[in-house]
Amino acid sequence: MLRFLEGRAINDGPERKPWLRVGEGGGKWYIDVGDPKWRVVEISAVGWEIRERHDLPLVRSRSMQSLPMPQRGGYVDDMRRFVNVRDEDSFKAVVAWQLAALRPSGPYPVLLIQGEQGSGKSVLSRLLRSIVDPNLAPIRTAPKDEEDLLIAAKNGHLVALDNVSRIDPMMADALCRVATGGGFSTRVKYTNDEEHVVWACNPILANGIPSLADRPDLASRALIVHLTAIPDEARQPEDEYLDDWSRTAPFVFGALCGVLSAALARLPTVKLARASRMADFEKLIVAASPELGWELDEFSAAYSAIRRDLDEAAFEADPVAMAIDGLIAEEYPRGWSGTATRLLDLLMQRVPDGMKRSRAWPQTAQGLGNRIERATPLLRRRGITVERRHSGERMITIAPVDS
Numbered sequence: 001m002l003r004f005l006e007g008r009a010i011n012d013g014p015e016r017k018p019w020l021r022v023g024e025g026g027g028k029w030y031i032d033v034g035d036p037k038w039r040v041v042e043i044s045a046v047g048w049e050i051r052e053r054h055d056l057p058l059v060r061s062r063s064m065q066s067l068p069m070p071q072r073g074g075y076v077d078d079m080r081r082f083v084n085v086r087d088e089d090s091f092k093a094v095v096a097w098q099l100a101a102l103r104p105s106g107p108y109p110v111l112l113i114q115g116e117q118g119s120g121k122s123v124l125s126r127l128l129r130s131i132v133d134p135n136l137a138p139i140r141t142a143p144k145d146e147e148d149l150l151i152a153a154k155n156g157h158l159v160a161l162d163n164v165s166r167i168d169p170m171m172a173d174a175l176c177r178v179a180t181g182g183g184f185s186t187r188v189k190y191t192n193d194e195e196h197v198v199w200a201c202n203p204i205l206a207n208g209i210p211s212l213a214d215r216p217d218l219a220s221r222a223l224i225v226h227l228t229a230i231p232d233e234a235r236q237p238e239d240e241y242l243d244d245w246s247r248t249a250p251f252v253f254g255a256l257c258g259v260l261s262a263a264l265a266r267l268p269t270v271k272l273a274r275a276s277r278m279a280d281f282e283k284l285i286v287a288a289s290p291e292l293g294w295e296l297d298e299f300s301a302a303y304s305a306i307r308r309d310l311d312e313a314a315f316e317a318d319p320v321a322m323a324i325d326g327l328i329a330e331e332y333p334r335g336w337s338g339t340a341t342r343l344l345d346l347l348m349q350r351v352p353d354g355m356k357r358s359r360a361w362p363q364t365a366q367g368l369g370n371r372i373e374r375a376t377p378l379l380r381r382r383g384i385t386v387e388r389r390h391s392g393e394r395m396i397t398i399a400p401v402d403s
Contacts, residue, residue: 164212182201263288
């Protein structure tokens with residue numbers, strides 16, 4: 001009988017895309033509460049409701065846990081006392097990321113939580129996960145490779161990484177693909193040439209002490225939140241903190257659902273003055289702003305400040321970009337043109353011996369060319385253009401915009 005029912009499920013009726021925690025259909029958004037009754041929050045342009053009877057194609061992993069049942073009468077600002085962020089822009093980033101993470105499709109921003117030891121990074125990460133995608137393992141160590149990352153992405157809506165000390169270039173690229181949507185290909189086990197392709201698009205959060213957005217591609221998709229140190233006299237026992245949060249969370253979740261409903265109604269009328277790489281995300285938050293009590297341009301201003309902070313961090317972490325910036329500012333204010341070999345020679349004169357021997361510094365002209373590709377957006381945002389052309393010899397032209 002089981003095989004008979006399985007055969008009917010596979011061959012009879014229309015094929016439907018399964019939803020993991022979130023989904024959409026008929027102009028409405030849905031959030032799987034995760035309880036034994038398989039109830040969902042239905043969000044439309046006129047409000048939100050709890051639905052018990054539905055035929056939505058929900059799937060669950062074994063590690064998924066239940067969301068708090070949303071309650072009316074709360075405010076998003078009720079969360080403020082649980083979040084010890086450094087400034088108002090950081091609080092807006094937290095709220096904006098939560099709203100984006102609860103929508104049914106990406107691209108999603110990557111939330112980076114930074115702070116010194118004892119600032120509550122891990123606790124805040126668990127708190128945020130509890131009203132987006134609760135899990136048996138709410139936060140995890142950074143994945144060793146793409147395969148581990150993909151396993152996390154396919155078994156939960158949210159990927160949450162704890163105590164990250166460094167994100168290497170390959171993992172940064174993989175996180176970018178997961179956040180904005182991308183395919184991953186691996187060889188099927190026990191075969192020589194069969195390919196297994198998986199698509200992933202998930203919101204991501206990561207916490208750590210050092211700067212985590214050194215790579216320009218990751219920085220362009222990120223929101224950074226700075227936490228302040230918690231004085232001993234203000235520190236609350238974690239069990240009391242989480243107990244207080246468990247009473248508040250249903251009302252915050254209900255308030256977020258209300259904001260998403262208002263945003264869904266306004267989205268068709270929102271026009272951005274300029275579109276960033278994360279334009280869909282920014283458009284959602286602009287649509288949600290009136291319901292949050294924010295001016296229409298308030299989040300855009302905060303987001304621009306966050307992006308400038310991230311750009312500066314990424315620039316300072318790129319020795320090639322910094323060396324080129326210094327070369328143009330100090331030696332070639334009207335611009336420079338030449339080969340990659342000649343440019344490498346000039347840059348080598350500007351960096352200390354320790355940097356020359358490090359893995360962060362290119363050792364060949366070809367390696368420099370590859371690094372310039374990554375540094376170009378950082379330099380452009382600092383008013384320096386980079387052009388490459390091939391006319392018998394590969395030439396690179398670097399110049400200030402106003403030269």
